[in-house]
Every structure is written in C-alpha cells, then in structure tokens.
Amino acid sequence: MHIQPFCFNPIQVNSYLLWDDDLNALIIDPGCYSNREKNTLQEFIQNNKLILRAILNTHLHFDHILGNAFVEKTYAVGSQAHKDDLFLLNQLPLHAQLFGVTAREICRQPVALLEDGDLVHCGNFTLKAIHSPGHSPGSLVFYCENEKCLFSGDVLFRESIGRSDLQGGNGNILFSSLKKLMELPHDTVVYPGHGPQTTIEYERLHNPFL
Numbered sequence: 001m002h003i004q005p006f007c008f009n010p011i012q013v014n015s016y017l018l019w020d021d022d023l024n025a026l027i028i029d030p031g032c033y034s035n036r037e038k039n040t041l042q043e044f045i046q047n048n049k050l051i052l053r054a055i056l057n058t059h060l061h062f063d064h065i066l067g068n069a070f071v072e073k074t075y076a077v078g079s080q081a082h083k084d085d086l087f088l089l090n091q092l093p094l095h096a097q098l099f100g101v102t103a104r105e106i107c108r109q110p111v112a113l114l115e116d117g118d119l120v121h122c123g124n125f126t127l128k129a130i131h132s133p134g135h136s137p138g139s140l141v142f143y144c145e146n147e148k149c150l151f152s153g154d155v156l157f158r159e160s161i162g163r164s165d166l167q168g169g170n171g172n173i174l175f176s177s178l179k180k181l182m183e184l185p186h187d188t189v190v191y192p193g194h195g196p197q198t199t200i201e202y203e204r205l206h207n208p209f210l
Helices: 037-046 068-075 084-096 171-181 200-206
Strands: 002-008 015-021 024-028 051-056 078-081 118-123 125-131 140-144 151-155 189-190
Touching: 002 189, 002 200, 015 037, 037 068, 037 125, 051 118, 068 118, 078 084, 125 171
Parallel strands: 024 051, 051 078, 151 189
Antiparallel strands: 002 015, 015 024, 118 125, 125 140, 140 151
C-alpha cells in the first residue's frame, strides 16, 4: 500500500491518498479547499493513473470534509463515515464561518455508514474502522494491520490528543478511546489528522496526556 499525505486548507488538515500496485485508491479526509489545492490533488491522481474508489472520513468536522463535494463530483464516488457524526453535516457552513472559512459546497450524505470493526476493502488492501469517540461522537480511526499503520483523525496526535470541548465531545470517552488505541502493536505508524506522523510506541513513552 502506498501513502501520499497532503496538508490542506487554512486549518492544515492532513489528507491521505492510499493506493495499491493495481492503482486502486481511496482518500481519507479530503480537506482540499482552494482551487490550487484541488488541482494539486487532481494532478497527483491523474499523473499516477489512480482509480479513486472511495472517500473515508474519520469524522465530519468541517475542516476534514471541505473537499468532499469536489471529490464526490469529480470522481463519482461517495463518502463513508459514522452515523453519530451526521448531525455535523448541516452545521458545516456555520462551523466553517466561525474559523473564517467559507464552505462553498455542501457535501452529500455518506453512501455507507461504518460501525466499529467494519472492514473497508480497496483493491489489495483493507482498513479496519475502529469507533473512537470523544473528539466527536462518530470519530473513527482506520487501521491497516498488514501495513502496521493507523489513520487517527483528530483522536491522537504526536505528543498530543484531540480536543473534547467541541459539540459532542467528551473527555472521559476520549481517554477510553485512546486507551484502546494504545493496545495496538508498538511499531504501528500513526498518521494523524494534523501535524507529523508518530508511532504507538512513541506516544506510550512521550505523550504527556496519556
């Protein structure tokens, strides 16, 4: 499995494009906002001859879905997310405005609702959805056991953790989710929703919040 990170929009969201050797691809949290960012993503997909199969959203906060509508329309694919975050879709324009961002396009309802333990198959690789609420009610992380990697959204960052003071957040629930993630193999590489990558082992040893 190949991984290409992008840092998009004023909130600096990490979007991840994943693909296999047969060029089957999916994107996690398309946050592309400006025309330049959309062109960057589109050119990368085109230049590498990727076939985009799906959009996965770790959660539905505005900064992580700003590019959903563009990707949905451009590649005729739908998104997948957890049902407990659906209420956030209607609040996209307001939440974006609070951060000085204009949400020009409204993304569609997900075509599939993921639950804890669901498997998402894309070509020759598989991601396991792990429900990890606390930052938002429907936060998901995506774990690829074969590749030893975790896409943690805004649940876990390098030496930090997600906020729990936003609507639907809960600190106690967040810590329960983090405890579950700390049980993953120590050499699991963590690709967070913001900031640099890390590992489970590093966070066990160095994260001051755990």
